[in-house]
Each structure stands twice: as structure tokens, then as C-alpha cells.
Amino acid sequence: MSTVVTAQTYRGNLYSAAAIADPYPVYRELRALGPVVRLARHRAFALTGYDECKRTLLDDGTFVSGKGVALNPFANRFSRGTTLNSDGDEHANRRKLVAHRLTPRALRSMSDAVEAAAEQVAGRAVARGRVDGVAVARSLPLQVVPDLVGWPDDEREHLLRWAAATFDVLGPINGQSLRSTAASLGMMRFARRIARTENVLAGSMGAEVIAAAKAGRIARSEASALMIDYLAPSLDTTISAISSALLLFALHPGQWDQVRADRTLIPNALNEVVRFESPLRAFTRLASDDTEIAGTPVRKGQRVVVLFASANRDETAWNDPDTFDIHRDATRHLGFGQGTHGCAGQGLARLEAHAILNALADRVERIELTGLPVWGRNNIIRGLARLPLELHPIGGRT
Ligand code: HEM
Numbered sequence: 001m002s003t004v005v006t007a008q009t010y011r012g013n014l015y016s017a018a019a020i021a022d023p024y025p026v027y028r029e030l031r032a033l034g035p036v037v038r039l040a041r042h043r044a045f046a047l048t049g050y051d052e053c054k055r056t057l058l059d060d061g062t063f064v065s066g067k068g069v070a071l072n073p074f075a076n077r078f079s080r081g082t083t084l085n086s087d088g089d090e091h092a093n094r095r096k097l098v099a100h101r102l103t104p105r106a107l108r109s110m111s112d113a114v115e116a117a118a119e120q121v122a123g124r125a126v127a128r129g130r131v132d133g134v135a136v137a138r139s140l141p142l143q144v145v146p147d148l149v150g151w152p153d154d155e156r157e158h159l160l161r162w163a164a165a166t167f168d169v170l171g172p173i174n175g176q177s178l179r180s181t182a183a184s185l186g187m188m189r190f191a192r193r194i195a196r197t198e199n200v201l202a203g204s205m206g207a208e209v210i211a212a213a214k215a216g217r218i219a220r221s222e223a224s225a226l227m228i229d230y231l232a233p234s235l236d237t238t239i240s241a242i243s244s245a246l247l248l249f250a251l252h253p254g255q256w257d258q259v260r261a262d263r264t265l266i267p268n269a270l271n272e273v274v275r276f277e278s279p280l281r282a283f284t285r286l287a288s289d290d291t292e293i294a295g296t297p298v299r300k301g302q303r304v305v306v307l308f309a310s311a312n313r314d315e316t317a318w319n320d321p322d323t324f325d326i327h328r329d330a331t332r333h334l335g336f337g338q339g340t341h342g343c344a345g346q347g348l349a350r351l352e353a354h355a356i357l358n359a360l361a362d363r364v365e366r367i368e369l370t371g372l373p374v375w376g377r378n379n380i381i382r383g384l385a386r387l388p389l390e391l392h393p394i395g396g397r398t
Pocket of ligand 1: 057065069083084085095229230231233234235237238241274278279280283308334335336337338340341342343344345346348349
């Protein structure tokens with residue numbers, strides 16, 4: 001019989017402003033308490049270790065998403081109908097509906113347009129010289145994703161605020177999620193309206209979702225949830241990864257030189273960025289049965305917080321995890337999740353981030369940090385809010 005392990009209790013607040021601004025000391029403290037830690041404030045277990053997070057994500061029969069992946073019951077109720085919040089056949093059907101738009105083949109057909117847009121973004125940024133790296137990181141996803149999803153041209157100015165809020169409300173009930181509630185409901189209302197009025201761009205993912213609802217292949221109510229499903233997770237996550245990459249290459253100029261000299265390093269460099277500064281901190285699962293994780297009993301109905309970002313810095317899984325190193329094998333990181341719910345849009349995220357880094361590598365000799373980077377405040381997304389940079393052009397020319 002295996003030994004029963006009693007989980008240590010953490011009484012701090014994983015979602016305080018300080019823990020959001022600088023989460024890594026908190027994750028370290030949690031890992032020192034064990035791979036499974038009881039979060040007294042949030043009435044849930046936190047999974048801190050790489051192995052425990054991975055195993056839990058892969059065991060989607062026991063640790064379900066259909067009861068929500070948020071840390072509060074309201075968001076779990078409101079997110080019904082999405083791919084993220086579903087299990088089994090329902091999940092497979094929703095995922096299948098638009099998956100063909102994000103296959104490597106489909107993405108290849110988009111790559112020329114994405115690369116051309118990245119050239120323009122990089123060219124403009126280098127011409128300016130002094131830039132906010134976050135503004136540079138936003139440009140490409142904001143050009144690419146809303147068109148792919150089919151979001152109508154009006155109301156696009158709200159998208160960033162709405163999408164960030166949609167993540168924020170998936171944390172616990174705190175000041176942060178309460179402040180974001182109105183904006184997240186704004187996105188939901190708008191998605192319902194465009195699904196009802198069928199006001200989506202022709203030939204887009206959204207048009208396909210609406211056609212499926214009309215043909216009775218999905219419920220009408222699912223159409224708006226599915227629109228949000230692909231729009232909300234595709235902006236802040238990718239923007240976070242691109243802006244973190246700019247910061248990390250500013251802090252590690254030698255590694256930027258290596259990328260400039262050898263572009264085949266970019267794919268693994270992106271994995272290392274997502275490992276080192278995981279854009280998505282954590283989501284939860286609900287135990288559908290009595291079970292155990294690393295010897296700690298977990299009862300049916302208990303919630304576990306899968307800390308992707310802590311798993312990616314687990315010292316038992318990575319050598320020197322707090323060092324950014326584009327040469328380590330970072331492919332097994334959990335920054336895109338794992339298993340059935342593993343990120344459906346990672347190919348697109350990689351395409352966008354690769355295109356912008358490649359276009360910058362053609363033009364920029366050195367990325368200089370000219371002021372203090374400021375991290376944004378969000379329960380779920382770790383992303384920069386401001387990144388003052390100077391982009392030094394190759395040979396001093398633009
Ligand atoms: C660097 C960028 C990105 C990161 C770090 C990221 C991260 C993640 C993670 C960790 C999950 C797993 C959630 C879970 O297991 O509960 C996920 C799921 C998902 N992501 Fe991403 N994502 C990114 C970009 C995108 C983009 C560009 C799209 C859309 C085009 C997208 C769409 C989705 C969808 C639809 C799911 C739900 C999949 C499912 O439940 O089957 N993501 N993402």
C-alpha cells in the first residue's frame with residue numbers, strides 16, 4: 001500500500017499584487033512545501049511540480065475541465081459552452097469544429113501574409129528606434145487573429161481590454177477579478193450579438209461556427225462561446241510571449257547575436273521563452289472521483305490548481321531553471337498545457353512569434369532596455385504592460 005502524504009498548507013496569497021508582479025519566489029516557496037500544497041485561502045490544492053502537473057493534465061478522465069477551469073464558481077458557470085470547459089465527446093466535437101483552420105497545412109497557407117505583416121511591424125519599429133516593446137508585440141496578433149476568427153471590424157478597439165478581462169475573471173474572487181467582470185461580460189454580450197446577427201467576416205472561423213449552429217451540429221448557444229474560445233486566448237498569450245522574448249533578448253544580448261546568426265534557433269528559443277515566462281500562470285481541474293496525487297488523497301469534487309508556470313521552473317525537472325538559455329531542450333515545457341486540452345492555437349502563436357523575431361533579427365543588432373519593464377496585473381496572464389526599448393539597427397541604418 002502506498003504511503004498517504006498529508007499536504008502542507010500555504011496561507012499566503014498566490015494572487016496578491018506582489019505575487020502577480022514577481023511570482024517566482026512564491027512558486028519556489030510552494031515547491032519547497034511539496035508537489036501538492038493546500039491553498040488555505042482558495043480551498044484548493046496547488047500542484048507545484050512538473051510531474052504532478054503533467055500527470056494531472058494527461059488524466060482528463062479523473063481531473064475534468066467540464067466543471068470549469070477557473071478558481072471561482074461564477075466564471076465556471078459563465079464559461080460553459082467553450083472547448084476549454086468541456087470533456088469527452090463534447091470536447092472532441094467542439095475542438096474538431098475549427099481545428100482544420102489551425103493545422104500545419106492551414107497555417108502554411110497563412111504564413112506569407114503573417115510574415116509580410118511582421119516585416120512591416122518590424123520595419124516601422126526599427127525606423128522609430130525607441131519603442132514600447134509591448135506595443136510592438138501587440139501589432140501582429142491584433143492584425144492576424146480577429147480576421148481569422150471573423151470578428152467584425154466594429155468594436156475591435158475593445159478587444160484587448162475584453163480579452164484580458166476574460167482571463168482575469170478566471171482567477172479567484174478578488175479585487176482584480178471583480179474589476180474585470182464588466183469588461184468580460186461586455187465581450188460575452190458582443191459575442192452573443194454577433195452570433196445572433198451573423199455579423200462575422202465571410203469565410204472565417206466564426207462563419208463556420210455559425211453554419212454549424214444553423215445545421216444543428218452545435219447548439220446556437222455554443223456559437224458565441226466558441227467565438228470567445230478562440231479569440232480570448234489568442235491575444236494576450238501571444239502578446240505576452242513576444243514581449244517577454246524582447247525583454248529576454250535585451251537582457252541576454254549574446255543570445256540575440258546567436259539567433260541573428262542562426263535562425264534555426266528561433267523555434268527552441270520560443271519554447272524557452274514560454275517555459276521561462278509562461279504566459280498562462282495556471283488553470284484548475286475538478287476531481288471527478290476520489291483519487292490521489294503524489295500520495296496526497298484528493299476527494300471527489302475537490303479543485304486542483306495546475307501551476308503551469310511553477311512546473312516550468314521546477315528544479316527537479318530542469319537544470320538551473322531560473323536561467324534563460326535558448327540552447328536547453330525546452331520542448332517538454334507545459335506552457336501550452338498538455339494532453340487533450342493542450343493549446344489548440346500554439347501553431348498560430350509560434351507562426352506569429354517566429355515571424356516577428358525573424359523580421360527583427362534581419363534589422364536589429366541590439367535590443368536595449370531603456371527603462372524599467374512593468375508587468376501587467378492579471379490573475380491568469382503573466383505579461384508585460386510596458387517595455388521601454390531602443391532597437392539599434394544593423395550597421396546603424398534602418
Ligand atoms: C504563446 C501563446 C499561447 C499560450 C502560452 C497558450 C497557452 C495555452 C494553455 C496552457 C492551454 C491549456 C489550457 C488547459 O489545459 O486548461 C491552452 C488552451 C487553448 N488555447 Fe492556447 N495559448 C497560446 C496561444 C493561443 C492561440 C493563438 C489560440 C487561438 C488561435 C489559442 C487557443 C486555445 C484554445 C482554443 C485552447 C483550449 C483547447 C482545449 O480545451 O482543447 N491559444 N492554451
